[in-house]
Each structure stands twice: as C-alpha cells, then as structure tokens.
Amino acid sequence: MAEQHFERPVAMPNKIYADMKQWLDEGELKSPQHQEFLYCFYWVIAYLWGFAKYGEKGFTMSDIKQILGYNPNEKRVNYIIKQDGLLDQKGYTDTVNDYPVLWHMKDGEDISFTMLSDYDELDRELVNKFKTPKPFVKAPLLSIGEDNDGLYWNAENSHIVRGEIVVACMANEKLKCAGIYLYGILLMMRDKNLHFHDTDEFQCSNSTLEKLTRWSNQKVIKVVKGLVEADLIEKNQKVKKKGEVNVYKIK
Numbered sequence: 441m442a443e444q445h446f447e448r449p450v451a452m453p454n455k456i457y458a459d460m461k462q463w464l465d466e467g468e469l470k471s472p473q474h475q476e477f478l479y480c481f482y483w484v485i486a487y488l489w490g491f492a493k494y495g496e497k498g499f500t501m502s503d504i505k506q507i508l509g510y511n512p513n514e515k516r517v518n519y520i521i522k523q524d525g526l527l528d529q530k531g532y533t534d535t536v537n538d539y540p541v542l543w544h545m546k547d548g549e550d551i552s553f554t555m556l557s558d559y560d561e562l563d564r565e566l567v568n569k570f571k572t573p574k575p576f577v578k579a580p581l582l583s584i585g586e587d588n589d590g591l592y593w594n595a596e597n598s599h600i601v602r603g604e605i606v607v608a609c610m611a612n613e614k615l616k617c618a619g620i621y622l623y624g625i626l627l628m629m630r631d632k633n634l635h636f637h638d639t640d641e642f643q644c645s646n647s648t649l650e651k652l653t654r655w656s657n658q659k660v661i662k663v664v665k666g667l668v669e670a671d672l673i674e675k676n677q678k679v680k681k682k683g684e685v686n687v688y689k690i691k
Contacts, residue, residue, distance in 0.1 A: 446603030450486045451591040452479070453582045453598055454628055457652065459530065464654060468526060470519070472654035476617040477517050479624060480508050482532060483601060486580040490592055492553065494577060495541030498570030501578075509616045521578065534579045541567050550593050599628040605672060614666035622663050623690075625652055626673060630690045643685045 456479060463469040469478070484504050488494055497503075501521055502512035510517065520526045523535040540553035559567055568575065583591045591598050601624055609619035626644070633642035649660045664686075667673045674689040 446487060446606050448487070448491055449600045449602045450483050450490065451583070451595040451598040451600050452483060452486075452624055453591065455597065456482065456532075457625065457628070461652075461654075463526065463530070470516075473618075474517060474520060475653070476621040477508065477510070478520055478527070479621045480606070480617040481517075481521060482527070482580060482582075483606060483620070484508065485533065485578045486583045486591075487603070489540060489577075489580050490543070490551070490583060492540040492543040494539045494556075494569065495567065496569065498568070498575060499577070500570075500575075507610070509610060523576065527578070532580070532582055534581055535576050536579045537574050537576050539577045539579070550588065599624060599631055601627065608670055608672060612666060612670055615663065615670065618659070618663050619667055619670070619672075622649070622653065622660075623667060623672060625649070626667075626688055627690055630688070641687055641689050643687055645685045 460469060460475045460478060464472065464475065469475065481504065484507060488499055488504075493499065504521075505514055505517070506512045518525070521533075522528075527533040528535060538555050538557045541556055541559075542554035543551060544554070545551045556564060556567060565573070581590070585591070585593070601620070605623055606620055609615040609617075609623065612619065629642050629644060630640055634640050646657060646660050646664075649655070649664070650657055653660065655663075664673075664675060668675050672691055674691065676687045677684050678687065
C-alpha cells in the first residue's frame, strides 16, 4: 500500500449504501464484510480510471485486492468483481479492454481522457503496461456516466473521499477497508447535515451505525475509536452516558 499515493479525491455515489443494503437483504451480497470490500474496490477503480493510472502500471484484479489488504489469490470476493459479476450486473462497472492512459484538464474545461484505443497498434503496444495485449479492467460506470455526465463531471448526490483518508486507513491495522467504509458513511451524513442545517457537526447513535453497516455493536465501537485515534474524525457526547447519541465532526 505504501507504493500507492492516492493523492487525489474520488466522488463516491451516495446510493451505494442503500444498494448494498438491498443486495445484502436479497442474498446477492454474501456477507456484511463484503460491503467494505465492494465500497473500497469501487473507490480504487474510480481512482485508477479517473486519473489514468493504468497508463503508469497494469493494475490487475489481484493487484487491487492486495492494495485493499486482501490476499491477491482471495476468491471469496470474486463474485463481486469478476466479469458479469455482481457489480457488472448492477450497472456499477463494466469489464472492458479499453481504458484511459492519460487525463487532461485545462482551466475552465472538464476532465478528458486519452484512451488506449486512441493510439495506433504499434504505439498501443508501447503504451500498454499490462503483460497481455488485451487486458481487462473495470470501468467505473457511475463515475463515467453516459456521454460524460457521471461523477467525474457532476458530483451531485455523492460524497468526496480524499486519497489521504484511504491511505491512512489502509496503513492502520485497526481500520483497513472497514475504516474507509465507515468514514464514507459519516462523511455522507455530514454533507447532508451541512446542506440542511448549515453545520458540520452532526448526531448519530451507535445503533444507527449498526443498522447501516450490519456490524455488531463491538465492531462499530472499535472502528469509530480507530478513526478517532487516527485523527480522522472527532466524536463527543453532550452527556457522558451509555446509550447517548454521539456528536461527530469530520476532519
């Protein structure tokens, strides 16, 4: 993970949480812990595509698993990310062999990409960083959208997860994907509270987080504590009493 700088932010769709809850309820997502992986996997592929990182290195699915703290040969999450897997079926991703190798943004203009297919066959061999001439990568469809109207260009109904948050969580044994996932939930809550109440402090109980994550109370407490200790969030109680609602602030 230390090799991955992730210096830029990524807009994550707010609807991903409700979607994952539904998929979990319907048995399409096999474990509450797979929500954490799915959320972080989408962040990484949106980052790799949006900032043309495939033009620097041929990131395989095994590489991405390893970035997220999983064994590169881990098979239990393959049903989520494989071709025609859960994310492809739900329209979150597509499995493609064309991808950005350069990205461009000039003052006053939207982001644009130079794709692998924009090169002729000879140059394509030079630009392709994968070990195979026809690599497959995951296109983050909600970020791309149709006719360039996705989250790369229009970040409404999203929450922006900064790259340094991902790096900090993945470097922390107490957090990893769970920390990124819960941070995103709290960030989305903060954004909504800021919009409706014009304050970046918001209230949330542990029981609310348990319902949203399907985690145990112990895991919620552990991950929240880890985020506080990592100085990524602040948490206070107006009244120091078990069962009282916590007051959060995102850093």
